Amino acid sequence: MENYINSKNNNNFTESFLNLFNNLYNIIESMSMHQKLAYLHISGSFIILLSLFSILTIFYGDYLIIKLNLENKYPKLTKFIKLRRKFQQYYILLDVIISIIILLIIIYINIILYF
Structure with missing residues (x-):
């Protein structure tokens, strides 16, 4: 989350956003x-x-x-x-x-x- 907030350029921002989205997806998939x-x-x-x-x-x-x-x-x-x-x-x-x-x-x- 900290990397997502502190990202400066668009590539890093987009990459951080996709990582955040993937992490959230993985958390939901691991739930019962x-x-x-x-x-x-x-x-x-x-x-x-x-x-x-x-x-x-x-x-x-x-x-x-x-x-x-x-x-x-x-x-x-x-x-x-x-x-x-x-x-x-x-x-x-x-x-x-x-x-x-x-x-x-x-x-x-x-x-x-x-x-």
Whole structure:
């Protein structure tokens, strides 16, 4: 990891990244089936938490923009705020879809293992 962070040129960076990826792959391959499933569940749960955090920041970010009256205080930010509000619904929809897909995958795997 230290070599990956401290790499200076692109060749060394690419090589370090590939080594890091291969090391992670080797660690996952050496796990038992139960450890792989636990890794999958933890990764899925982490992605769902990130999606929920993203949804919360969307709602509370808009709340703070309204509460602090940023559109009127900083007119140069108005274009950015309007663009943010325009894409806000897509971000929420994308986060909800990602969460639902991951939950369905986890439920499917658990059902397959149970029966």
